[in-house]
Amino acid sequence: MAHEALPQPARDYYAGGAADEITLRENVAAFQRTVLMPRVLVDVSRPEPGTTVLGERLTLPLLIAPTAFHRMAHPDGEMATARAAAAASIAMVASTIASCTLEEIAAQGPSPRWFQLYVHTDRSLTERLVRRAEAAGYTALALTVDAPRFGRRYADMRNHFTLPDGITVANLAEEGREKMDIVPGGSGLAQFIAKQFDASLNWSDFDWLRSITSLPILVKGVVRADDARKAVDHGAAGVIVSNHGGRQLDTAPATLDALPAIAEAIGHQAEVLMDGGVRRGTDILKALALGAKAVLVGRPIIWGLAAGGEAGVSRVLQLYREEFELSLILAGCASVADITRDLIRQRTS
Numbered sequence: 001m002a003h004e005a006l007p008q009p010a011r012d013y014y015a016g017g018a019a020d021e022i023t024l025r026e027n028v029a030a031f032q033r034t035v036l037m038p039r040v041l042v043d044v045s046r047p048e049p050g051t052t053v054l055g056e057r058l059t060l061p062l063l064i065a066p067t068a069f070h071r072m073a074h075p076d077g078e079m080a081t082a083r084a085a086a087a088a089s090i091a092m093v094a095s096t097i098a099s100c101t102l103e104e105i106a107a108q109g110p111s112p113r114w115f116q117l118y119v120h121t122d123r124s125l126t127e128r129l130v131r132r133a134e135a136a137g138y139t140a141l142a143l144t145v146d147a148p149r150f151g152r153r154y155a156d157m158r159n160h161f162t163l164p165d166g167i168t169v170a171n172l173a174e175e176g177r178e179k180m181d182i183v184p185g186g187s188g189l190a191q192f193i194a195k196q197f198d199a200s201l202n203w204s205d206f207d208w209l210r211s212i213t214s215l216p217i218l219v220k221g222v223v224r225a226d227d228a229r230k231a232v233d234h235g236a237a238g239v240i241v242s243n244h245g246g247r248q249l250d251t252a253p254a255t256l257d258a259l260p261a262i263a264e265a266i267g268h269q270a271e272v273l274m275d276g277g278v279r280r281g282t283d284i285l286k287a288l289a290l291g292a293k294a295v296l297v298g299r300p301i302i303w304g305l306a307a308g309g310e311a312g313v314s315r316v317l318q319l320y321r322e323e324f325e326l327s328l329i330l331a332g333c334a335s336v337a338d339i340t341r342d343l344i345r346q347r348t349s
């Protein structure tokens with residue numbers, strides 16, 4: 001339904017990945033080739049799907065991933081997404097480059113809310129965003145580190161992707177940086193990012209970010225155990241194992257494949273979350289069995305929004321909830337604490 005509702009440039013932007021889209025496909029394929037080994041004769045009459053991340057209670061080990069420009073999918077944009085999240089008590093991560101402001105998103109109702117941060121070359125601008133997130137009640141930052149430049153997305157280049165009239169990078173309006181150009185022969189978003197984001201970002205900048213806020217910081221976009229280790233050594237509260245939904249470096253590993261080594265390296269002392277290709281309740285179960293505390297979901301939320309606005313997002317969240325609860329029951333798990341590594345069959349290849 002979403003694919004029918006969306007104009008082609010928006011559809012291609014949301015759906016697409018980088019280059020040959022190998023990582024995009026692998027994220028999903030890794031779940032499909034992972035086999036579950038259910039336990040039997042366990043009392044699963046009262047399944048408990050909730051969990052705790054960063055000390056906050058989540059009703060489901062699933063968060064809405066930060067994705068840009070929800071107003072291209074529906075006029076209410078991120079405000080509709082936030083209302084559905086609040087109604088379902090699901091946590092939402094708001095993007096720096098959302099098409100509604102972080103204050104508008106926060107005003108839609110109470111649910112755990114984190115802010116995803118892109119660091120701009122103008123550090124004072126970055127600091128102002130952090131202050132606004134703190135003031136609006138966001139309880140954690142997700143620092144995205146896999147996008148020093150925009151991935152090479154051929155569909156966006158062919159479509160000369162830019163924001164439709166009336167849609168802006170709303171959080172940057174105060175700074176006069178909310179507009180995107182039309183770039184002949186290329187993606188306006190790629191140019192926007194090359195101009196505004198700081199590709200020099202490194203671990204000392206991470207230390208700077210830590211020094212200006214007391215919010216816990218998760219490093220989003222890690223696929224290597226040594227980077228996860230460094231993140232924790234620099235004081236990160238955890239990492240989000242992610243390849244940006246296959247949109248940045250093509251042929252980076254599927255996140256489900258990258259997850260176990262990272263969980264092993266830091267899972268005992270920091271939060272490990274993952275995203276990329278989570279499409280079924282069984283996928284949540286598999287990610288948790290391989291060491292994630294919770295997963296994030298990107299594109300399916302946008303499809304719900306495009307197909308039915310707030311009600312569409314609610315429906316997507318309801319499907320994940322129903323499927324995950326049933327997965328728990330059928331795998332012989334009474335709660336998330338019972339989701340252990342042995343639920344996954346060891347791969348022979």
Ligand SMILES: Cc1cc2nc3c(=O)[nH]c(=O)nc-3n(C[C@H](O)[C@H](O)[C@H](O)COP(=O)(O)O)c2cc1C
Binds near residue numbers: 243
């Ligand atoms: C249309 C779109 C926009 C995105 N925008 C952002 C963003 O603004 N910030 C960010 O950290 N990640 C962004 N991401 C990456 C998502 O947070 C997440 O890592 C990815 O979508 C997860 O994969 P999935 O779509 O397969 O669930 C975006 C992804 C998509 C599909």
Ligand SMILES: CCCCC(=O)C(=O)O
Binds near residue numbers: 068097247
């Ligand atoms: C560098 C990426 C900016 C927007 C985004 O996150 C996406 O389109 O994937």
